[in-house]
Amino acid sequence: MEVGIKNNVTKKPADKRKNDVQPSGSSVKKTRIGQINEDVEINTQKEMDELKLQLIEKSKKVDALTLENEGLKSRVSELQAKLESSNEYVDFGSGFKLSREYLTTIKSTSPTLNVYARGLFKKLFEPHEVIGYSLMGKQCNALQHELKPSIDPNRRDSIIAYSLKAFGVQPSSPNYSHSLKDVKKSLACLISEIVKDVNNGTKQVIAIQGESNN
Numbered sequence: 433m434e435v436g437i438k439n440n441v442t443k444k445p446a447d448k449r450k451n452d453v454q455p456s457g458s459s460v461k462k463t464r465i466g467q468i469n470e471d472v473e474i475n476t477q478k479e480m481d482e483l484k485l486q487l488i489e490k491s492k493k494v495d496a497l498t499l500e501n502e503g504l505k506s507r508v509s510e511l512q513a514k515l516e517s518s519n520e521y522v523d524f525g526s527g528f529k530l531s532r533e534y535l536t537t538i539k540s541t542s543p544t545l546n547v548y549a550r551g552l553f554k555k556l557f558e559p560h561e562v563i564g565y566s567l568m569g570k571q572c573n574a575l576q577h578e579l580k581p582s583i584d585p586n587r588r589d590s591i592i593a594y595s596l597k598a599f600g601v602q603p604s605s606p607n608y609s610h611s612l613k614d615v616k617k618s619l620a621c622l623i624s625e626i627v628k629d630v631n632n633g634t635k636q637v638i639a640i641q642g643e644s645n646n
Contacts, residue, residue, distance in 0.1 A: 522594065525586025528556050539598055545611060546618040549595035553619055556587050559630050567620040583623070592616065 521529040530552070538555075542548035562583055569582030582588070592615055596602075601611045 524552075524556055524590040524594070526584055528587055530555065535594075535598075545595055545599040545601070546615055548598060549591055549615045549619060550622050552591045552595060553622055556591060557583065559626050562623045562626050563630060565623070567616060567623055588619075592619070 519532070521531055522535060523529050534555075538551045539548060542551055564580060565583045566580040567583060567588065569580065592612070595615060596608070596611060599611075601608055605611075
């Protein structure tokens with residue numbers, strides 16, 4: 433009996449890779465695009481956050497500068513008001529000021545430099561401030577042994593300087609020395625006149641009081 437010979441053929445296992453589902457090209461592209469979009473979104477959000485922080489810092493600086501600017505404006509306004517106020521008056525020293533309006537008025541009624549200076553002197557000095565004093569603190573001509581102190585030098589020098597300037601006499605002017613000497617002489621005489629008037633007034637008061645007592 434013939435025994436049939438069977439061919440033992442060993443079947444190889446099927447390649448699993450053939451059974452796996454391979455991603456298509458379009459799905460790979462979509463995955464990559466999605467990743468790129470995600471990266472862009474993250475970077476964009478990060479940049480926005482940084483810009484927001486910068487904006488906050490800039491806003492703080494703007495607020496600080498705005499506040500500083502308001503302070504500077506307020507200071508400028510104060511100084512402007514002070515300047516305008518100071519321009520309305522002329523300081524003659526020792527806290528004495530005269531309005532420019534008054535100075536303009538007295539200038540229009542003063543025909544000469546000396547008259548103008550004497551007008552200012554009467555406005556800025558009370559009679560009791562010149563009694564017992566001299567213009568420059570020098571010896572009295574009548575009493576050479578008597579040295580009288582000077583009146584307030586600040587007001588005195590301001591009156592002289594302002595009067596000369598008001599009549600266009602500058603230190604560089606040819607007639608400056610002569611005008612300066614002349615105005616000083618006029619003011620010295622004015623002091624003597626004031627003292628004389630005060631003394632005469634005192635004598636008259638004494639005489640009237642004596643008559644009333646009789």
